[in-house]
Amino acid sequence: MASPWAAADDLRAYLRLDAIDEPAAEEVIKAAEMVIRGGLGQVIDQVQGDILHLVGTGHRVLNLPEMPVTAVTSVTVDDQALTKGVDYRWNRYGILTRLGACWPLDADVEITYTHGYEPIPPLLVQVCLQVAGRAWVNPKEAVSSESLGDYSVSYDKQRTGQALTEYETRILEPYARGPASR
Incomplete structure (x- = not known):
């Protein structure tokens, strides 16, 4: 794939943090890009x-x-x-x-x-930062259910940033594959 859509410093600024763990932020951004590509069914990058x-x-x-x-x-x-x-x-x-x-x-x-796009459109970068921001703030704390016997835990992917919200899906529709995008 092409270079990252956003830098660790972009995520730091988006979250209004004084500092950020750059390698961890880069991983979260990379994961957000994969979520968006999967949601759109497109490579996106040129x-x-x-x-x-x-x-x-x-x-x-x-x-x-x-x-x-x-x-x-x-x-x-x-x-x-x-x-x-x-x-x-x-x-x-x-x-x-x-x-x-x-x-x-x-x-x-x-x-x-x-x-594909070169450069990546600003709207896609913004959604990437939103998804990465959710994942950064709630990495695994969004527990949706928990059991005790043979311990089990489930996470709400919407809140951990591992899924696009309905709003994000709607605004990204013009970039999606298929007749709806034409």
Whole structure:
């Protein structure tokens, strides 16, 4: 992955602390990034020259799994190169359209493309700091249930920062994968 979305000092400032354990803060930020990536179903960070293999659908459109798409450098169908603007076109929302034909059913479609954000949008950084901040403040203190016989404990992931809140999920929706994000 790319460099961290936020630095330990950003988390320190967000939490209004005088000092922070930098290695621990970096781990919490890294975990928050993973929570956000998982919630969105996206890598988010820019990836150049990613090679993707899809199967032809018999339709004119293929949906690329990552967005935004910033470049499509090659497309082949069963090892036969296609020409941009003649055989296909693409847009930033990950829609690859076959021009004048359909993607052959069950054909191997190989796409080399660049996707993601560089730099990371400020809204994603803010949500990352929120998630990391919750995890920092309540690392394991958010006990939701506890037993005594054969000791057992459960934590509320919402309060420990290990899950996106409903509000965060809603404001991050434009960055999510799928039709709702288009």
